[in-house]
Amino acid sequence: MELKQLNLVIKPTLLCNAKCIYCHSLKPSTILSKERLENLIVKYGDFTKKHGFTKGYIYWHGGEPMLPGEPFYSYFLELKDKYLRHLDIENGMQSNMCLYKNERTREIVMRVLPDRHINGCIDPFHSTRILNNGGSYLNDALQSLKLLRKDGFHIGMVYVIHKKSLDVIEGTYYYFRNIGAGDVLYHPLEDFDNDEYRLTPEDLGEYFKGLWDVWEADGYSLPITPFEDWYIHLTQGRPTTMCEYSVRPDKVRSVTVSPEGDLYPCPRFQDRDSHRIGNIEEMTFDEVVAHPSSRIIAALKENQPAECLACEFQGFCNSGCVITHDESGRTQWCKGLKSFFEYLKSRSIRPIGRPLKTSPCEC
Amino acid sequence: MPTYNIPASLISSYSDEMVIIRSEDPSELLRAVEKVDRKRLECVQLIGAHPEPAPLSHLDPTIPIEILMKDWEREAEHLPLYSNAAFRNPVSVLIDASPGFMRAVNTAVSLRIETELIVHQPDEALVRELESALDLYLYNAEVEVPIEFFHSLLLAFCRNQLDDSLWTIQHEDPARDRYVRDDGAIVISPRLPVEISGSSVDFLEDYRFDLMAQQGECSICRYFTQCIGYFKFPDEAYSCKGMQRVFSKLKGAANEIKAFQVENSQEAHGHCCADEECGCS
Numbered sequence A: 001m002e003l004k005q006l007n008l009v010i011k012p013t014l015l016c017n018a019k020c021i022y023c024h025s026l027k028p029s030t031i032l033s034k035e036r037l038e039n040l041i042v043k044y045g046d047f048t049k050k051h052g053f054t055k056g057y058i059y060w061h062g063g064e065p066m067l068p069g070e071p072f073y074s075y076f077l078e079l080k081d082k083y084l085r086h087l088d089i090e091n092g093m094q095s096n097m098c099l100y101k102n103e104r105t106r107e108i109v110m111r112v113l114p115d116r117h118i119n120g121c122i123d124p125f126h127s128t129r130i131l132n133n134g135g136s137y138l139n140d141a142l143q144s145l146k147l148l149r150k151d152g153f154h155i156g157m158v159y160v161i162h163k164k165s166l167d168v169i170e171g172t173y174y175y176f177r178n179i180g181a182g183d184v185l186y187h188p189l190e191d192f193d194n195d196e197y198r199l200t201p202e203d204l205g206e207y208f209k210g211l212w213d214v215w216e217a218d219g220y221s222l223p224i225t226p227f228e229d230w231y232i233h234l235t236q237g238r239p240t241t242m243c244e245y246s247v248r249p250d251k252v253r254s255v256t257v258s259p260e261g262d263l264y265p266c267p268r269f270q271d272r273d274s275h276r277i278g279n280i281e282e283m284t285f286d287e288v289v290a291h292p293s294s295r296i297i298a299a300l301k302e303n304q305p306a307e308c309l310a311c312e313f314q315g316f317c318n319s320g321c322v323i324t325h326d327e328s329g330r331t332q333w334c335k336g337l338k339s340f341f342e343y344l345k346s347r348s349i350r351p352i353g354r355p356l357k358t359s360p361c362e363c
Numbered sequence B: 001m002p003t004y005n006i007p008a009s010l011i012s013s014y015s016d017e018m019v020i021i022r023s024e025d026p027s028e029l030l031r032a033v034e035k036v037d038r039k040r041l042e043c044v045q046l047i048g049a050h051p052e053p054a055p056l057s058h059l060d061p062t063i064p065i066e067i068l069m070k071d072w073e074r075e076a077e078h079l080p081l082y083s084n085a086a087f088r089n090p091v092s093v094l095i096d097a098s099p100g101f102m103r104a105v106n107t108a109v110s111l112r113i114e115t116e117l118i119v120h121q122p123d124e125a126l127v128r129e130l131e132s133a134l135d136l137y138l139y140n141a142e143v144e145v146p147i148e149f150f151h152s153l154l155l156a157f158c159r160n161q162l163d164d165s166l167w168t169i170q171h172e173d174p175a176r177d178r179y180v181r182d183d184g185a186i187v188i189s190p191r192l193p194v195e196i197s198g199s200s201v202d203f204l205e206d207y208r209f210d211l212m213a214q215q216g217e218c219s220i221c222r223y224f225t226q227c228i229g230y231f232k233f234p235d236e237a238y239s240c241k242g243m244q245r246v247f248s249k250l251k252g253a254a255n256e257i258k259a260f261q262v263e264n265s266q267e268a269h270g271h272c273c274a275d276e277e278c279g280c281s
Helices: A034-050 A069-083 A103-112 A137-150 A163-178 A201-217 A227-236 A267-271 A285-290 A292-302 A334-346 B008-014 B026-033 B054-058 B072-082 B102-110 B124-139 B150-158 B198-214 B241-269
Strands: A005-010 A055-060 A088-093 A117-121 A154-161 A183-188 A252-257 A262-264 B003-007 B018-023 B041-047 B065-068 B091-096 B114-118 B177-180
Touching: A005 A034, A034 A069, A034 A285, A069 A103, A088 A103, A117 A137, A137 A154, A137 B198, A154 A163, A163 A201, A163 B198, A183 A201, A201 A227, A201 A334, A227 A334, A252 A267, A252 A285, A252 A292, A262 A267, A285 A292, B003 B008, B008 B018, B008 B026, B018 B026, B026 B041, B026 B054, B065 B072, B072 B091, B072 B102, B091 B102, B102 B114, B102 B124, B124 B150, B124 B241, B150 B241
Parallel strands: A005 A055, A005 A252, A055 A088, A088 A117, A117 A154, A154 A183, B003 B018, B003 B177, B018 B041, B041 B065, B065 B091, B091 B114
Antiparallel strands: A252 A262
């Protein structure tokens, strides 16, 4: 077997304390039951042990992964201790952070995330993120962010670019820098049919150009995904590494688990209930990795359309995120990305002057 | 461990702490220093450039001397008494950046005495004077000593050290700097007469997030990581446009230095990239 590592993305619930206007994840849901969690961890442990894996990765996603609370995660830690001791496990969590308030939550989250790495999400200037209880999302998130910093967390930010973002490119960049974000992932808004917020490929191209200018003027000091990846590709010719824009070797694969135990190749497929692999109650992980859907991303990346293969910027985007492919197999953002890459060609790229966030230099 | 800036008369109350001892009288400073373990003494601070500094020549030469100039117009003439020629100790002067302060700066740097500027909320005319001081520091080849806060900020920009804030550089970080007033009350500094409490360790972090939540000028400022709202105190409505020019000039100079270093490094070592952690050569 060529596979060397199997990563788990666990969605313990799709419920959320917020209702962001463009969310794809929020659905009627339950909390992943203890029985199902145990089944998952036992099977993950059996599979990784059987194949001699020494490293693992567990990423908590949602919904809001802090919602299940202390009892759920205490049980997870028991299971981890019992069944996954052979693995050196990296941890992460995608959360709106707002529930990181009381001592009990702080303590359990710190135990679940010993690497102290969390990804939050804030829209500082537009009310796209709304709390169910009517409170201020931004204020709650900032208060929690302060506590997370105090507790030693590296905080990555995810920012969803929408139409209105074009008015605040520099402001948003510096807002994230000024709250002490360790890095920022900029992600275009997809499949949201609202004239005020809908982003076109051309908008994305313009946004990226403006953001690159701000980043460059700031001496590239805040690590930005996917810019760092493209920076490395541009200046050193190394392959891109970010899932969306790379062809990943088949040595590492991910499986996303829904609260009902359904399995998907990535959280975004789960959002859309596409390419479902099966259910953890009915499958072993040997069966999961043998399922064609489990390697659908790699398969699509290996069979990029002729138009992409002939494109001078193919190495930058590799046909983009497969969930954004149109009927021709190109990303829906193609036009905007091309215009941005053309712009990059015209830039004089300066040395970055700090260690890069992405994979280490291989020279 | 915090450092307490204390009047010499209160030395016995701070026997276990890191201290800066201050007095207007050089003889009193000398007597107070004799009561302190050298390891706990950061420096002595002479209030005003006293015309008779001779007692300080008996200090251990490793003890830095800071001269806080009260009235630099009157005291500037005494500065030569504190030059390297007169003292073996490291000497620096603290100059309040009020109108006309450049004369004191010029005197100090010509005597090769390190200078630290005490800055409040400068108006446009004073910002222009600060820019002149910055030009002097950056571009006058005869200036051989640091002028603070410019020097430390320039280094922070050059090294991408985002945690070196103006609060630390100006010795006003509530987590580590304490100013004990003559009446014994403990505040952050004379500029920031905020009484220290148990939660003062979090003062800056709380302040940072208050400013971010307000979404005012600071929240999207290019220099907030170095400044953390330093100039928004005491008047929160103060506009930082002028000070942003000062920061911009410093950052531009840092970028020039970095580019020069990288060019030289590439020429000298053929280094493939600017990744400082990269082991390649």
